[in-house]
């Protein structure tokens with residue numbers, strides 16, 4: 455009997471060493487666009503056992519994970535998760551920015567050199583060329599060329615940036631055809647499995663009437679509030695949403711929960727079609743659910759629409775991981791769930807609750823700044839080219855040709871911005887590049903999101919609870935957005951499930967750039983490119999040798 459016990463101990467310790475050394479057959483990176491950290495708890499009582507709760511009850515939960523730069527938008531978020539560094543290094547400083555050479559606003563993944571594949575529209579003219587360093591998925595392909603990397607999303611940037619430069623396929627949704635497409639940067643044609651998926655799974659076939667998943671008493675949010683957008687064809691922002699019969703319904707597909715179902719189905723089809731998880735080397739599926747963001751912009755984080763959509767997304771995640779576990783077993787998968795940013799409550803709601811918050815209308819702000827400039831400098835030409843991402847892009851040629859110093863003009867603009875309601879701080883390019891002046895946490899975040907060539911000459915940040923909008927129309931007071939350095943935008947879920955991980959809650963503060971450095975060790979890779987993050991020690995201590 456004694457021998458048996460010893461044998462058992464020996465055998466199980468041998469097993470655990472053997473298991474610990476196994477790399478995952480498949481890593482699935484799930485980004486939920488605009489997911490706030492507190493959704494995990496606010497909605498938990500109606501979550502199923504094996505969706506988000508699978509991570510909370512059987513996975514590792516990093517409860518203090520935040521963004522460490524501004525601006526907190528989708529492009530920079532996905533790039534930072536997958537490169538393990540900030541926009542100052544990877545170059546994705548916004549979803550769009552003003553290109554100083556082309557004198558026009560460019561999309562972070564647009565690339566006119568390449569053509570669309572799978573559509574006649576121009577939505578495929580994209581590449582990751584603006585990404586200045588390589589991603590963890592690039593590093594995986596460099597080190598283990600037989601590893602496959604597939605990345606998918608509704609949004610182009612959320613598919614392209616996670617897949618990096620070497621992905622075996624990056625696919626996103628074409629709004630005109632309702633199908634998934636790619637660009638000639640990646641391939642000349644769609645793979646057969648995707649052609650087949652597209653022919654059987656058009657967005658139209660997913661569009662249904664959207665009613666509450668549960669009885670009304672189960673919801674914590676109110677359905678009819680003045681803070682939500684009213685869809686065309688509706689009188690109130692209330693359930694049900696009869697999408698097939700709603701005017702303008704085609705454009706509403708991506709804000710409906712059915713777009714999440716379509717993406718889950720595509721994920722499962724890509725695993726089958728690409729034979730992911732079948733070879734000796736680890737494969738990577740990067741996927742990003744865009745609907746939570748598109749819906750969140752229109753309705754805000756406290757709407758019933760968001761609440762119900764998360765109950766449905768919870769079921770999609772359950773379905774996805776059930777399938778992964780059935781196929782590969784829990785010990786052979788590693789699933790990461792996080793968000794590219796979170797979101798501010800609708801500022802009008804904050805104001806009505808007597809909380810700090812409000813709006814800054816950019817048409818007024820720019821006009822005031824221009825008037826003040828002319829009054830002071832008495833110049834003739836246009837000096838402010840445009841405003842993007844709360845940054846002023848100045849016409850350097852015009853300022854110089856009229857005999858003035860750009861740095862001095864930038865300082866003048868900064869001082870005048872600081873006098874305006876709702877502006878918390880402003881920084882000039884000189885301060886950011888040479889780190890002139892006082893450094894506080896906000897300036898540090900701005901510097902991490904700043905690029906000399908791609909960012910403006912003056913950057914400002916708004917007070918907590920404030921949003922910038924172009925014009926003061928009634929619609930400006932409905933719905934919400936993100937992009938700030940503050941916690942409502944920066945604090946996101948970071949959950950890991952699979953391998954030998956057991957339930958663990960980690961309260962150590964970590965940053966979003968720490969995800970990819972952790973994958974470096976799970977996959978035995980060189981740290982890629984300009985990675986600056988540090989690994990999540992509590993996760994690796996549980997897992998590795």
Ligand SMILES: [Zn+2]
Pocket residue numbers: 488528747748751936
């Ligand atoms: Zn957004």
